Amino acid sequence: MQTTTIQATPFAVSMDQVGKDYGKVAALDGVSWGFRRGSFTAIMGQSGSGKSTFLHCASGLDRPTRGTVRLGDIDLAGLKEAELTRLRRERIGFVFQGYNLVPSMDVRRNITLPLFLGGRKADEGWLEEVVHRVGMADRLHHRPSELSGGQQQRVAVARALVTRPEIIFADEPTAALDPRSAGHVLRLLREAVDQTGQTIVLVTHDPAAAAWADSVVFLGAGRIVDELVAPTAEAVLHRWDTL
Numbered sequence: 607m608q609t610t611t612i613q614a615t616p617f618a619v620s621m622d623q624v625g626k627d628y629g630k631v632a633a634l635d636g637v638s639w640g641f642r643r644g645s646f647t648a649i650m651g652q653s654g655s656g657k658s659t660f661l662h663c664a665s666g667l668d669r670p671t672r673g674t675v676r677l678g679d680i681d682l683a684g685l686k687e688a689e690l691t692r693l694r695r696e697r698i699g700f701v702f703q704g705y706n707l708v709p710s711m712d713v714r715r716n717i718t719l720p721l722f723l724g725g726r727k728a729d730e731g732w733l734e735e736v737v738h739r740v741g742m743a744d745r746l747h748h749r750p751s752e753l754s755g756g757q758q759q760r761v762a763v764a765r766a767l768v769t770r771p772e773i774i775f776a777d778e779p780t781a782a783l784d785p786r787s788a789g790h791v792l793r794l795l796r797e798a799v800d801q802t803g804q805t806i807v808l809v810t811h812d813p814a815a816a817a818w819a820d821s822v823v824f825l826g827a828g829r830i831v832d833e834l835v836a837p838t839a840e841a842v843l844h845r846w847d848t849l
């Protein structure tokens with residue numbers, strides 16, 4: 607007897623020949639890559655190499671000029687704007703350098719905001735786990751202005767985790783933090799991969815931050831020019847120098 611098994615793609619997000627033009631500038635120039643489920647990838651490259659454009663196209667924040675971006679099996683180009691917004695809110699998490707918390711809302715409301723916007727109720731067990739992981743259990747009723755930068759970024763990580771997204775994109779999340787707070791935030795991202803199989807894509811300039819990832823993808827002039835597996839900060843620096 608023959609049985610048919612439908613295999614889910616091993617990639618949380620895959621890109622095929624993705625290009626993005628700004629006028630005559632090809633900010634991305636034929637990028638093909640897949641982010642394996644349960645992997646932690648750092649994206650590095652010189653200023654202007656296309657990292658932000660890459661992140662925006664891969665995460666559906668922006669539409670490429672050419673090529674295909676898929677979240678699992680879904681081709682993002684086939685989605686209307688409202689569908690793309692909903693998909694981003696429900697299935698993709700974001701952590702930005704500037705935290706992007708709502709100043710008038712307390713920690714709990716900030717963390718659960720994506721659920722509220724999607725008309726979903728919090729899974730209290732998961733919420734408790736996420737709050738515990740980021741170490742904010744005793745701060746749930748504080749406003750962002752009452753927290754340090756590192757604490758605010760941990761709230762932003764919790765907000766990204768609360769919907770159990772298929773992938774989290776983090777854009778320079780530790781750039782404004784001191785090394786200790788940065789380490790705390792990076793450890794949270796690492797644990798999300800190791801403990802709950804999360805997929806993380808981290809854009810960073812910092813070799814020490816990139817060393818938390820499973821691999822580093824190097825961009826140059828809008829193309830993928832190299833990959834470093836099992837990176838150390840020293841190896842990242844060395845590869846950077848030889849780019």
Ligand SMILES: Nc1ncnc2c1ncn2[C@@H]1O[C@H](COP(=O)(O)OP(=O)(O)OP(=O)(O)O)[C@@H](O)[C@H]1O
Nearest residue numbers: 628631632633651652653654655656657658659660
């Ligand atoms: N909105 C835009 N309009 C015109 N050109 C743009 C726009 N966004 C990016 N570019 C150009 O595309 C190229 C890639 O920019 P991008 O911001 O993706 O690089 P980056 O690697 O993130 O740089 P940085 O590390 O400085 O943030 C650059 O030449 C940039 O000038």
